[in-house]
Amino acid sequence: MTSTENRESANARSTRQRSSALLTDKYELTMLEAALADGSAHRQCAFEVFTRRLPNERRYGVVAGTARVLAAVQDFVFTEEQLEDLDFLNEQTLEYLRTYRFTGQIDGYREGELYFPNSPILSVRGTFAECVILETVILSILNSDSAVASAAARMVTAAAGRSIIEMGSRRTHEYAAVTAARAAYLAGFDATSNLEAARRYGIPASGTAAHAWTLLHVDDNGMPDEKAAFQAQIDALGVGTVLLVDTFDIAQGVKNAVEVAGPELGGVRIDSGDLGVLTREVRAQLDELGATKTKIVVSSDLDEFTIAALRSEPVDTFGVGTSVVTGSDAPTAGLVYKLVEVEGHPVAKRARGKASQGGAKAAVRLCRATGTAVEELTYPFGGEEPASNGFTTRALTVPLIRDGELVDNLPTLQESRDYLAAQLVTLPWEGLALTRDEPALTVRHISQ
C-alpha cells in the first residue's frame, strides 16, 4: 500500500462514525459467550437479511444503507473503554472481542436494488461468533434507510419529474435525519435541507425561509411588515430566492412578493391550505403580474398520495418533510437477520407464521427482452444459476466483502441513485401504482 492510499484510507475513516461495536443488543454477546464456552462459536454459518412482507401492501421495497452497513462492519472494533463496561462477560469473551475483526464474506443486493418478500438482500458468512454480533447494527441501518428510500421512491414516482426536496430533519432523530436525507436522495429526491447530509454525502442542500423570517419584520408598533421581510431576503439572497407567501394572506403575499422582487422572482412557497386550489390561484396571479417564470413550491404534510393528487396542478417543486423521514406510515422496513446455514446444513425456525427457507441463497431476476421484470428466483448460494426459460437474467447477489475487506469499485451514492432509477422502469407498469396490492414480483426458490 502506498502512503497516498494510507492517507486516503485514514481520511475515509475519520469521516465515519466512531466504533460501531456497542450498537448491539446484549443477547448477541451473551450468545457469543455461551458459544465460545461450548465450541459452537467456530461453526461456519450463513446469516441472511430478508423481509417476510412489504409494509402497507406496497408493491416493492428499495434496498438502502448497504454502503453504511459495510462501513459499520469495518468500524466494528471494541475499544478498551468499551470492553471495561462489558462487565457481564467473562475473560474468554472479552479477549475474543478485544481482537475482533470481521474476517468473513458478505454478498448482497446492490444499494438501490428493488426487493420483495423473501429477497435475500444480504448474506453474511463466517463463524457463528463473528456473524452473530453484527445483527443489530446491520438491521438498524438497513431497516431505517430502506424504510425511507422505499417511501421516497414512491414520492418521486408521484412527482412525475417535478423537483422534490427532502426537508424532514426536524421530524426525526438528529442523526437519523442525516441518513434519511441520504436515503431520499438515493431514491431520486433532488436535494435536502440538512447541512450535515450535504457535507457528509455531497447531496445538494436547499432551503427557502420560515414564517419566523416574515414575523421578525415588525415595525416599531409591532405591526407586521411583510414587504420589509421580502426586501431583506432579496437584498441578501438575490431575486432568484423563494419567498414564503402564506404567513398572513396568500393573495396579498404574492402581490407583495412581485412588487418587491419584480417579475424575475425565483419562486414563492405555500405551506398551508388547500394546495390544489391555491396553486391554481397563485399561478394565475403570478402570470397576471408578469411573473410567468416564477416557480411555485408547495409543502405542508405532503406524502406520495397528496403529491399524486397535485400532479395536474401548477406545482414546480414539492417540499416533503415528516412523511419521507418516517417512511410514510412504515418507519421500519421489517427486515430480519436469520441464521440459515450451519456447517453446510440448511436450518430454519419452524414456529407458525415465521417459517423461513433454510440455506444460504443467491438471487437472479428474470426479464423479458423489453427489459420488464417477470420474476425473481433464489437458489443455493454458490450453486448454478437456474434455467432462464428464454428470459434474460440479471444476478442480484454481488460480492461486497471478501475475507473482511471491502471489494474494489463499490458504487458511489450517485451511481446507486442512477441504478435505482434504471431499476424502477423495469417493473411491470402496475408495480409503480400507489394502491395497496400484491408485490409487483414474486420470489420463488429453486432447490438444486
Add this chain to the structure above:
Amino acid sequence: MTSTENRESANARSTRQRSSALLTDKYELTMLEAALADGSAHRQCAFEVFTRRLPNERRYGVVAGTARVLAAVQDFVFTEEQLEDLDFLNEQTLEYLRTYRFTGQIDGYREGELYFPNSPILSVRGTFAECVILETVILSILNSDSAVASAAARMVTAAAGRSIIEMGSRRTHEYAAVTAARAAYLAGFDATSNLEAARRYGIPASGTAAHAWTLLHVDDNGMPDEKAAFQAQIDALGVGTVLLVDTFDIAQGVKNAVEVAGPELGGVRIDSGDLGVLTREVRAQLDELGATKTKIVVSSDLDEFTIAALRSEPVDTFGVGTSVVTGSDAPTAGLVYKLVEVEGHPVAKRARGKASQGGAKAAVRLCRATGTAVEELTYPFGGEEPASNGFTTRALTVPLIRDGELVDNLPTLQESRDYLAAQLVTLPWEGLALTRDEPALTVRHISQ
C-alpha cells in the same frame, strides 16, 4: 474554576456528541445571513416549542429529550472545518458563526412532564440570530424522544406493573436506537437490549437468546438439537437464564427446557403465535413440571393494545421492539418551533389551520386537593400566575439555561423517570385510557 471542575467539565464534554452545529437546515443559515445584513438579527425574540394536536387522538404526550437538547445547545459550536463547507455564506455570516455560542435563556417543561395541545414545552429567548439557528436540532431531539416516550408510557400503563423491556434497536436508526432506549426508560420501561444506551445512560441492559442460538446446535447430520442449545446456555449463563422455546414446537421446547434446567429455570420466552392461548398452556405445563417460579417472557410485535389484551394472562415480562422505537404509529411528536415575540411584541402566523397564540408564555397546571389535574393555563411569560380559583397550582415552566449556561441541579434521568411516574397518576382516570378521544386536559390562555 478549580482544576477538578475543569476536568469534570472536560469529561462531560467528551461523552457528548461532537459539534451539533450542522444538524441544521440550510434555511436557518440563509435567514441568519439576511438578518445580519438588514440588522434584524439582533432583535430580541422568543421562540416556543408546542404541538397543535396529539397524534392518533391520544390523551397526553410526554416531554422527553430535554437534557439532550440542553447538551446539543451547549455543543452548538462551529469548527473551522465545518465553516469551510458553508461556502454559500458570506464573510459576515461566517464570522458570526465562528464565535457563536448561545447566550440567551431557555425555560421549559421538565423532562418527564405531561403535555397537551398548545402546552408551551420550551421557550427559547435571545437575539433572532442566536435562536433561529437552533430550530432543527431542538426539534429533531424533542420530536423523536417525545414520540417514543409518549408511546412507551401507554405501554407501561398497559403492562400494569409487569416487567417491560425495550428491545427495538434492530428496527430503527442505529443512533435513534440509543436514544429510544433512553426515552423508553424515562417512560417506565425496566431495561433495554441496547448496550450503547446502557453505557451512555446507565440503563439496565437485558436480553435472552435468539432463534439462531437454537438453530446453531445441529448434530453432524444437520438435525436440530434443542437440548444441546439449552444446556450450553445454562452452562454459560446459569439456570436463571431465559430460554427461547418456540424455535420448533413450543410444548416440546418447554419440556426440553425444564428437563435440562430443572424447575429452577429462570424463564422461557415465546416469540410467535397466539400469545394469549400459548401463555396459558405454557404456564400450566411449567406448573405441572414443578417449575412454578419460572417466568414467562413474551415478545412478537407487541404494542400497547396487545399488551393490554394480555393483561389477564400469565405473562411476567413483555419484550417490546418495533412499536416502542417507532412511537406506535406516531414516529414523530409533531412539535414545532415558532417565533412568538419580537422586541416585546407578540407575533403569530395567520394562515388558515395553523394559527397560533403569540407572545412568550409560561404555564401552570391546576389540581384538586386530591392531586387530580383539572386544567392547564398559559399566561404571558414573566407575568403574574393566573388566579387558581381554589385549586392548587404547579408551575410547569422552569429555568433550564440562563445566559447560555445550564442552571444548577438539573434532574438526572432517574429523577425525570420518577417525576413522570408521579405525573401520570395526576391525570383524570379516563386520561390513561388507550382509546381515541380528546386530550385529557385542555390548555387555556389567560391574557393579562
